Amino acid sequence: MVDVDPVFVQAPEHRPKSTVILAEGIPLIDLSPINYQEEDTTPVSEIQGLVKQIGSACKEWGFFQVINHGVPLDKRERIEEASRKFFALSLEEKLKVRRDAVNVLGYFEAEHTKNVRDWKEIYDFNVQQPTFIPPLVEQPDDEQNFQFQWDNRWPQNPPEFKEACQEYAEEVEKLAYKLMELIAVSLGLEGSRFREFFIHNTSNIRLNHYPACPYPDLALGLGHHKDTGVLTVLAQDDVGGLEVRRKSDGEWIRVTPISNSFIINVGDMIQVWSNDAYESVEHRVMVNSEKDRFSIPFFLKPALYTDVEPLQELTNDKNPPKYKAINWGKFRTARMRSNFTKSNVENLQIYHFKVSQ
């Protein structure tokens, strides 16, 4: 045990507990009502029921699982297979598409969450290409290295990788937009209220590989964090290890894998838009000493130029805006930087934008 690299070691209060509480309470929502072939055949009452379920899941948990979601299983299996093949390549091969401080997309094996290194390797690609970076996003430290767009870095192997990724992205993105419509309605807004923010979206998909770990009681696959984007649609395999911090009592709850389901979680930007009506929730990933684990989150994110602030319709004299506007591009860039090093400074969080009341 003494030879574990200290960069991976979690502070005692963040280490896994020996007892696991299973997530019986996490809402399981059947999305069949939005997946009728002909739209007008869906009874209104079913949609209303669904909206209600989504609204209370977002309020009480910030986390829920969905089934009958409309994403074809063959597309999901294809990207899962491509991901396994990619991570099985030699490190040298994977490093050919490694991300760096300038281009944020590609392979990365040294990610830190809250300044502790995660026991995982990842591959990121953006759904919409190219991603143009407006000049206001960041003052480059070094003009020559400043990029005006982020490009996906596709590996040569496995040969079907790019196509598998793109086909899956198209489907999972549709699901994310449907969920956003339901969320909008559940907040009393027009279903299309959020659409404008995603015209030049920066949504991305991440392939996560958590190798079996000899120190599962000291390290985490992914340290506790909240997702910064708008909404996450996560495909996890059958190994398990994801834990969510229950809002009601702060306990860490294990999310039991359900085959062909997705885990949905509210991100920081919904929290800001909804003026804290729906809050993003902390989660983390355990590793184990026997099995590798794979997961594939889709992160719905707005355009870089978006100023995210509490929506006017959701604030009033009695419920004044709790946040100042957050420029998504600046926020995202600041967070990206902090992923590169183990520093002692906390990275940028939405509460730094809280209006003092």
Ligand SMILES: O=C(O)CCC(=O)C(=O)O
């Ligand atoms: O691997 C998982 O189950 C969760 C991944 C996650 O939370 C993330 O990548 O932000």
Ligand SMILES: [Fe+2]
């Ligand atoms: Fe996450």
